[in-house]
Amino acid sequence: MNNPLLEPFEKAPFSKIKSEHFKPAFLQAIEDARAEINAIVENPEAPTFENTLEALDFSGQQLDRISSIFFNLNSAETNEEIQKIAQEVSPLLSEFSNDITLNQPLFERIKTVYGQRENLSLTPEQQTLLEKRYKSFSRNGANLNEADKKRLREIDAELSKLKLKFGENVLAETNKYEMLLSNEEDLKGLPEGSKEAAAQLAQSKDKEGWLITLDYPSYIPFMKYAENRALRKELSLAFGSKGFHNDALDNQENVLQIVALRHERANLLGYATHAHFVLEERMAETPEKVLEFLNELLEKAKPAAEREFAELEAFAKELDGIAHLEKWDSAYYSEKLKQKLFNLDDEKLKPYFKLENVISGVFQVAEKLFGLTFKEVFNVDKYHDEVKTYEVYEDSGNFVSLFYADFHPRPGKRGGAWMTSYKPQYTLNGKNSRPHVSNVCNFTKPTTSKPSLLTFNEVTTLFHEFGHALHGMLANTVYPGLSGTSVYWDFVELPSQVMENWCYEKEALELFAFHYETGELIPMELVEKIKESATFQEGMATIRQLSFGFLDMAWHGSDPSDIKNVKDYETKAFESTALFPDTAETCMSTSFSHIFQGGYSSGYYSYKWAEVLDADAFAYFKEKGIFNKEIAYRFKEHVLSKGGTENPMELYKRFRGSEPKIDALLERAGLLETKD
Ligand SMILES: [Zn+2]
Numbered sequence: 001m002n003n004p005l006l007e008p009f010e011k012a013p014f015s016k017i018k019s020e021h022f023k024p025a026f027l028q029a030i031e032d033a034r035a036e037i038n039a040i041v042e043n044p045e046a047p048t049f050e051n052t053l054e055a056l057d058f059s060g061q062q063l064d065r066i067s068s069i070f071f072n073l074n075s076a077e078t079n080e081e082i083q084k085i086a087q088e089v090s091p092l093l094s095e096f097s098n099d100i101t102l103n104q105p106l107f108e109r110i111k112t113v114y115g116q117r118e119n120l121s122l123t124p125e126q127q128t129l130l131e132k133r134y135k136s137f138s139r140n141g142a143n144l145n146e147a148d149k150k151r152l153r154e155i156d157a158e159l160s161k162l163k164l165k166f167g168e169n170v171l172a173e174t175n176k177y178e179m180l181l182s183n184e185e186d187l188k189g190l191p192e193g194s195k196e197a198a199a200q201l202a203q204s205k206d207k208e209g210w211l212i213t214l215d216y217p218s219y220i221p222f223m224k225y226a227e228n229r230a231l232r233k234e235l236s237l238a239f240g241s242k243g244f245h246n247d248a249l250d251n252q253e254n255v256l257q258i259v260a261l262r263h264e265r266a267n268l269l270g271y272a273t274h275a276h277f278v279l280e281e282r283m284a285e286t287p288e289k290v291l292e293f294l295n296e297l298l299e300k301a302k303p304a305a306e307r308e309f310a311e312l313e314a315f316a317k318e319l320d321g322i323a324h325l326e327k328w329d330s331a332y333y334s335e336k337l338k339q340k341l342f343n344l345d346d347e348k349l350k351p352y353f354k355l356e357n358v359i360s361g362v363f364q365v366a367e368k369l370f371g372l373t374f375k376e377v378f379n380v381d382k383y384h385d386e387v388k389t390y391e392v393y394e395d396s397g398n399f400v401s402l403f404y405a406d407f408h409p410r411p412g413k414r415g416g417a418w419m420t421s422y423k424p425q426y427t428l429n430g431k432n433s434r435p436h437v438s439n440v441c442n443f444t445k446p447t448t449s450k451p452s453l454l455t456f457n458e459v460t461t462l463f464h465e466f467g468h469a470l471h472g473m474l475a476n477t478v479y480p481g482l483s484g485t486s487v488y489w490d491f492v493e494l495p496s497q498v499m500e501n502w503c504y505e506k507e508a509l510e511l512f513a514f515h516y517e518t519g520e521l522i523p524m525e526l527v528e529k530i531k532e533s534a535t536f537q538e539g540m541a542t543i544r545q546l547s548f549g550f551l552d553m554a555w556h557g558s559d560p561s562d563i564k565n566v567k568d569y570e571t572k573a574f575e576s577t578a579l580f581p582d583t584a585e586t587c588m589s590t591s592f593s594h595i596f597q598g599g600y601s602s603g604y605y606s607y608k609w610a611e612v613l614d615a616d617a618f619a620y621f622k623e624k625g626i627f628n629k630e631i632a633y634r635f636k637e638h639v640l641s642k643g644g645t646e647n648p649m650e651l652y653k654r655f656r657g658s659e660p661k662i663d664a665l666l667e668r669a670g671l672l673e674t675k676d
Pocket residue numbers: 464468493496
């Protein structure tokens with residue numbers, strides 16, 4: 001059988017690919033990659049950087065390209081067939097990658113080179129690659145004795161079961177809860193759309209009335225708009241007590257077991273705590289530094305948060321005679337106060353943000369900063385008619401990247417917005433092989449009478465994802481494993497978040513924010529309002545984010561063997577950040593999926609960390625001019641093009657001249673102002 005995935009291809013050959021090509025292609029490519037690795041291991045010559053590390057990084061390229069095509073399609077244009085194949089090939093792929101990390105002879109070769117690293121005159125990029133590969137083995141137990149290795153495997157198996165169970169419980173708790181309302185009066189305050197959705201949901205379950213659930217699209221509007229305080233309380237308590245009912249779906253014991261096993265695993269590998277283990281491969285480096293960071297922000301944000309809380313409480317009292325503000329009042333009165341202060345709604349802004357104009361805007365920003373031009377091309381194979389394809393060039397005329405953009409929702413596309421790639425950048429045999437990068441979003445489709453008009457939030461999303469795309473497109477490294485967005489977790493959001501800043505700048509908006517009917521430029525007082533409303537209740541929001549970071553560090557930054565009670569421990573961790581009265585019925589940890597199911601353990605701080613970085617970086621642009629070519633060049637040269645080739649703090653300092661400071665974030669967030 002002719003299989004387009006197994007023939008050499010430069011661009012992804014979408015039109016030739018049929019679903020049935022994937023499985024055999026995966027099987028063949030895995031076998032080929034195994035053969036490449038065996039050849040490295042069986043090489044009779046002594047291990048060198050070239051015959052081991054370099055060879056390993058360039059192995060499995062066909063497999064990587066097939067995987068990226070397949071999994072990108074599974075996210076952006078999937079169907080039952082593809083989903084079924086995903087279920088079949090995912091275990092094969094994890095088995096293959098496990099076989100590499102557990103390949104002891106391969107590790108011995110890497111270890112030999114690692115042992116000689118001081119005398120090899122490696123480039124900084126090569127040193128990073130060596131270190132990264134060595135760590136990927138040692139952090140997985142390659143240096144342990146057999147008994148400890150065995151224990152590590154047991155822990156890993158147990159942890160993956162527990163994480164799965166944790167997630168299943170949260171999901172089951174979310175799905176189990178229903179608030180059925182039969183009196184329309186109880187929905188007072190909700191927008192028509194939310195009411196309709198609630199009625200439809202009830203109908204779909206053969207029930208009379210309106211159904212509210214703990215799914216975000218149902219939960220959030222109710223907490224924001226429903227006037228009935230008792231019902232808001234009921235819903236809020238249900239939301240806050242997921243996995244905390246002392247029943248079959250309870251997660252307390254799972255939390256305790258997960259943190260105990262993580263701690264044991266870290267100790268086995270020679271780390272003091274799980275946080276020490278995780279942070280070794282982060283820009284923040286140590287738990288001490290993370291805590292120092294969280295505490296510094298807390299000190300600065302707390303006065304603002306307390307001021308905002310008092311203001312909100314006074315507002316609620318004046319409006320409805322509420323004496324003490326509770327958690328279930330927060331979203332509701334915040335929304336009301338925001339409306340009163342800014343009277344800014346999406347419908348007013350949307351006409352100024354026609355999708356085509358915003359795309360042109362982000363391209364112009366990239367041109368002014370980095371000298372890039374985007375040429376739409378129509379001869380590139382694509383997986384759906386709606387996908388747009390561009391060739392990206394530097395002002396020297398050099399080809400930079402292929403760029404795919406896929407903007408609108410479809411039944412086969414998952415929600416959200418993301419950047420991905422179909423081919424990494426690398427340099428092989430002196431040839432710089434350029435990347436193929438993609439942005440996928442879910443923006444409102446145009447209709448026959450109206451073009452696609454974006455909300456302001458969608459505009460910043462587009463700039464954000466485009467920032468990730470630039471990180472991929474401008475990559476200029478040797479090894480594919482260090483290229484583009486292959487950077488430390490707490491560094492990867494810098495290029496994306498920094499781009500969002502241009503959306504608030506007059507000089508940038510003047511390039512594209514024109515009314516789609518009249519052509520009029522967006523009035524600057526609207527822009528001012530957007531800016532102001534963006535920092536509305538920023539103190540409270542900051543404290544909330546910090547509280548999650550503190551909780552995460554509490555669970556993972558110390559020996560958990562003495563923790564007996566999940567709720568008590570959590571309450572203590574929240575002490576410094578609590579604004580609202582605590583409720584005995586609720587517990588955050590038992591549904592904190594980010595850290596107990598997803599990959600954010602000891603990493604929650606990175607949301608704020610990335611904000612500090614992007615604010616500090618943008619302050620440099622603000623100081624010298626937001627289109628200052630020299631600053632842009634420094635950013636491209638030291639950050640965007642370098643991928644993960646060096647320690648991110650070093651890269652950042654080379655761009656900025658110093659380590660990031662929190663001042664710019666505090667200023668942008670309005671947390672520096674002294675109000676009385
Ligand atoms: Zn992002």
